[in-house]
Amino acid sequence: MKLGHKVAIITGSTRGIGYMIAKRFLQNGANVAICGSTLENALKAVENLKKEIDINPDQVLPFGIDMKDTQNIKNMVEQVISKWQKIDILINNAGITSNCSLLDSQDEDFYNMFEINLFGLLKITREVVRYMKDTGGSIINTSSMVGINGGKNQVAYAASKFAVNGVTKSLAKELGQYNIRVNAVAPGVVATDMMKNSVSEEMKQTLIHLTPLAKMATPEDLVGAYLYLASDEASFTTGTIIQVDGGLQL
Ligand SMILES: NC(=O)c1ccc[n+]([C@@H]2O[C@H](COP(=O)([O-])OP(=O)(O)OC[C@H]3O[C@@H](n4cnc5c(N)ncnc54)[C@H](OP(=O)(O)O)[C@@H]3O)[C@@H](O)[C@H]2O)c1
Numbered sequence: 001m002k003l004g005h006k007v008a009i010i011t012g013s014t015r016g017i018g019y020m021i022a023k024r025f026l027q028n029g030a031n032v033a034i035c036g037s038t039l040e041n042a043l044k045a046v047e048n049l050k051k052e053i054d055i056n057p058d059q060v061l062p063f064g065i066d067m068k069d070t071q072n073i074k075n076m077v078e079q080v081i082s083k084w085q086k087i088d089i090l091i092n093n094a095g096i097t098s099n100c101s102l103l104d105s106q107d108e109d110f111y112n113m114f115e116i117n118l119f120g121l122l123k124i125t126r127e128v129v130r131y132m133k134d135t136g137g138s139i140i141n142t143s144s145m146v147g148i149n150g151g152k153n154q155v156a157y158a159a160s161k162f163a164v165n166g167v168t169k170s171l172a173k174e175l176g177q178y179n180i181r182v183n184a185v186a187p188g189v190v191a192t193d194m195m196k197n198s199v200s201e202e203m204k205q206t207l208i209h210l211t212p213l214a215k216m217a218t219p220e221d222l223v224g225a226y227l228y229l230a231s232d233e234a235s236f237t238t239g240t241i242i243q244v245d246g247g248l249q250l
Contacts, residue, residue, distance in 0.1 A: 002028055002029055002154060002237055003029050003089075003230060006029075006030045007084040008032050008090070008091060009020075009069065009087060009128065010033065011121075012036070012142075013042075013091075013119075014036030014041040014045040017093060017190060017222055018094070018142075019219070021222075023053060024226075025230070026060065029057075032061075033061065035076070036065075037094075038065075040064065067115070067121075070123050073120070073127055076124075077124070077128055077131070080113040086135050088127050088230075089230045090137065090138075090139045091230075092121040093141075095194075096116050096117065098156050100154075101210075105239060114160055117161065121167065129180065132180055133175070138225055138234070139175075139181070139231060140183070141164050141185075143165050143168070143183055144161040144187060145186055145189075145248060145249050147162050147186060148186055148243070161186075165241055168183060181234065182239065182244070183191055183234075183240045185244055186243045188245025190221070193221075210248060211247060211248045213246035222244050229242070
């Protein structure tokens with residue numbers, strides 16, 4: 001699916017799912033703002049992308065943005081506009097998870113989760129929509145199966161991802177007037193740093209056993225959904241949450 005010279009901001013694209021989305025978007029002709037929590041991480045990701053695929057140096061811009069920092073987010077969006085004059089695609093993918101029972105949790109855990117997974121997403125979306133409303137575009141939020149069915153010891157994460165689904169549907173209604181489509185992708189379990197740090201080996205085997213397609217997803221398994229939603233092929237698709245989980249939630 002070709003993305004022509006579309007301009008995409010992809011948060012959380014220094015590693016894992018976001019990195020793979022960035023790689024495939026670049027291969028499909030998009031210009032991409034690569035965002036991590038620090039500029040150092042973003043520069044490293046760009047270096048790796050340049051080693052792995054053939055890209056024009058002008059196709060990428062690295063950014064260190066802390067999703068908690070409103071001014072940081074505003075500056076980044078302004079720099080993207082100043083370089084490429086438009087934003088066609090926003091992928092809200094940066095996120096953190098937790099593996100903590102309610103009784104063991106601290107207030108700070110709740111605030112941190114919502115600052116990054118929800119408020120950061122809302123802040124960057126607001127800044128991007130200021131420009132995107134003049135051209136139309138596609139916003140894709142990374143949700144989770146935990147945002148549909150909940151997760152044991154994941155109450156704060158689940159709450160943040162249920163909220164992301166609510167944001168997706170609400171903004172689809174609000175922004176349709178500007179020809180901005182808003183959708184989400186809800187992965188199951190994906191082999192990334194996040195999963196390594198939060199799911200035990202035993203749990204991993206159980207999840208694979210429960211998955212009809214009988215494996216754990218890699219980031220590559222998810223990219224097709226993002227490519228579709230970002231492309232003009234999805235011109236009448238908005239407000240959907242595409243589950244890409246190998247059938248785990250059936
Ligand atoms: N892996 C799974 O099984 C799974 C399942 C369902 C949903 N998801 C969702 O998929 C998305 C990506 O997850 P992943 O597995 O690819 O995670 P990951 O490998 O841990 O990567 C997380 C990304 O988010 C960025 N990030 C984290 N905190 C940030 C902050 N405060 N400010 C800015 N950027 C920040 C990281 O940047 P740095 O490199 O700079 O730290 C990194 O690029 C998340 O929204 C996650 O909830 C993942």
